[in-house]
Amino acid sequence: xxxxxxxxxxxxxxxxxxxxxxxxxxxxxxxxxxxxxxxxxxxxxxxxxxxxxxxxxxxxxxxxxxxxxxxxxxxxxxxxxxxxxxxxxxxxxxxxxxxxxxxxxxxxxxxxxxxxxxxxxxxxxxxxxxxxxxxxxxxxx
Amino acid sequence: xxxxxxxxxxxxxxxxxxxxxxxxxxxxxxxxxxxxxxxxxxxxxxxxxxxxxxxxxxxxxxxxxxxxxxxxxxxxxxxxxxxxxxxxxxxxxxxxxxxxxxxxxxxxxxxxxxxxxxxxxxxxxxxxxxxxxxxxxxxxx
DNA sequence: GTATTTGTATCAAGAAAGGTTACAAAGTAG
DNA sequence: CTACTTTGTAACCTTTCTTGATACAAATAC
Numbered sequence: 586x587x588x589x590x591x592x593x594x595x596x597x598x599x600x601x602x603x604x605x606x607x608x609x610x611x612x613x614x615x616x617x618x619x620x621x622x623x624x625x626x627x628x629x630x631x632x633x634x635x636x637x638x639x640x641x642x643x644x645x646x647x648x649x650x651x652x653x654x655x656x657x658x659x660x661x662x663x664x665x666x667x668x669x670x671x672x673x674x675x676x677x678x679x680x681x682x683x684x685x686x687x688x689x690x691x692x693x694x695x696x697x698x699x700x701x702x703x704x705x706x707x708x709x710x711x712x713x714x715x716x717x718x719x720x721x722x723x724x725x726x
Numbered sequence: 727x728x729x730x731x732x733x734x735x736x737x738x739x740x741x742x743x744x745x746x747x748x749x750x751x752x753x754x755x756x757x758x759x760x761x762x763x764x765x766x767x768x769x770x771x772x773x774x775x776x777x778x779x780x781x782x783x784x785x786x787x788x789x790x791x792x793x794x795x796x797x798x799x800x801x802x803x804x805x806x807x808x809x810x811x812x813x814x815x816x817x818x819x820x821x822x823x824x825x826x827x828x829x830x831x832x833x834x835x836x837x838x839x840x841x842x843x844x845x846x847x848x849x850x851x852x853x854x855x856x857x858x859x860x861x862x863x864x865x866x867x
Numbered sequence: 868g869t870a871t872t873t874g875t876a877t878c879a880a881g882a883a884a885g886g887t888t889a890c891a892a893a894g895t896a897g
Numbered sequence: 898c899t900a901c902t903t904t905g906t907a908a909c910c911t912t913t914c915t916t917g918a919t920a921c922a923a924a925t926a927c
Contacts, residue, residue: 587882587915588815597821597831604827611872618825619817622917627873644925645871660838664814672813672846673805674729676760677885680738684759686745689865690738693858697801701849705813708845717834724830729914730884752903763886768904785894786902818916 591667594619595629596717599663602639603655603714609648629667636666655714661706663714672701732808735760736770737858740804743780744796744855750789770808777807796855802847804855813842 597619602610612630616623630649633639638658641649651658675694680687738760743751753771757764771790774780779799782790792799816835821828 587818589915590815590818591915592814593816593831593835596835597817597827600827600831609872613872618822618828620819620821620828623873624875624918625916627875628916631874641873642925643871643873643923645869646926647872647924649873668814671729673733673809674731675734676738677731678761680761681759686738686741686862687759687761689862690734690741690858692865693861694734694737697853701846704845704849705842708842712838717831720834721827721830724833732884750903754903764904765887765906766885768906769885772905782904783894784892784902784904787895788893788903790904 589668591629591632592664594621594625595633595663595667596660598626598629599633599638599651599658599714600717600721602649602651603658603718605650607650609642609646609650611648632667633663636662638662638666651714655718658714659710660712660714660717661709664706664709671698672705673698730809732770732773733805735762735766736774736804736808737801739767739770740774740779740792740799740855741858741862743790743792744799744859746791748791750783750787750791752789773808774804777803779803779807792855796859799855800851801853801855801858802850805847805850812839813846814839 598615601615601618612623612626615626619626630639630641634641634649637652639649640652641647675691675698680690682688739756742756742759753764753767757767760767771780771782775782775790778793780790781793782788816832816839821831823829
């Protein structure tokens with residue numbers, strides 16, 4: 586399976602929007618920077634819109650802009666908006682319930698999964714889009 | 727077959743081995759508990775063997791046993807032994823280097839990726855195979 | 868009305884994981 | 898030495914996910 590880079594692309598997209606303020610940005614333009622197809626961008630924008638992170642407009646002079654200030658959007662929100670996945674997956678088939686290990690390992694792993702996810706969420710909550718811009722601007726001064 | 731469940735299966739395998747002490751366990755037997763094919767188990771055991779977590783023997787009465795005591799094997803080591811993947815992937819194609827965002831976002835995301843991975847590693851380092859057994863035994867008393 | 872842009876639907880290509888069969892190599896027992 | 902057992906791999910198939918691409922209806926501006 587191809588690796589999931591939706592979070593990386595979503596951060597890229599939102600960083601572009603953050604730098605453009607109230608101006609509407611076209612998916613075609615963003616696609617040029619992310620180096621992909623405009624439909625890929627629009628699909629991601631759809632998810633970000635569902636999460637109330639962006640606002641879109643159809644029609645001529647339409648496009649997308651942030652729904653909130655960059656300082657009010659954490660990377661954790663972005664992660665949750667586009668990543669349905671967990672850090673690791675559970676067993677593809679349920680383990681053998683007649684084995685004491687098989688019977689109980691799933692519950693353990695499921696709890697562990699949640700614990701790790703919380704840990705990742707906490708880390709991501711430390712950064713906002715504003716921080717991303719700050720770091721990137723520094724990088725090319 | 728959705729996401730990567732190698733870590734989940736590896737923990738399951740090692741828990742089985744941990745409960746059997748010095749005894750050699752056959753891949754066929756483990757496969758019965760994990761509910762998969764013996765070759766899938768042997769593939770994982772190969773990775774765990776490369777990481778010096780288990781020792782295998784071919785031939786009659788062969789099989790696999792832990793290379794160390796359960797208390798000396800952390801979940802972090804297991805994770806690193808079987809997961810080549812990161813929590814999130816970077817851009818599939820390199821972003822447009824003519825765009826200030828495209829030019830600098832990769833470095834930022836790469837650092838973030840490492841930071842998150844460290845965070846996950848730290849969390850997993852808190853648990854050993856011994857802890858897993860303790861929790862599982864409790865679960866079915 | 869015409870041009871533009873989003874929002875979707877649909878399809879194809881490629882990658883990764885898991886499952887399966889097959890078999891050589893290594894080891895044990897007698 | 899012979900027969901048997903088990904690991905270690907290779908090869909192949911199927912399923913599933915992600916990305917990329919084309920197409921077109923709906924919405925909006927002038």
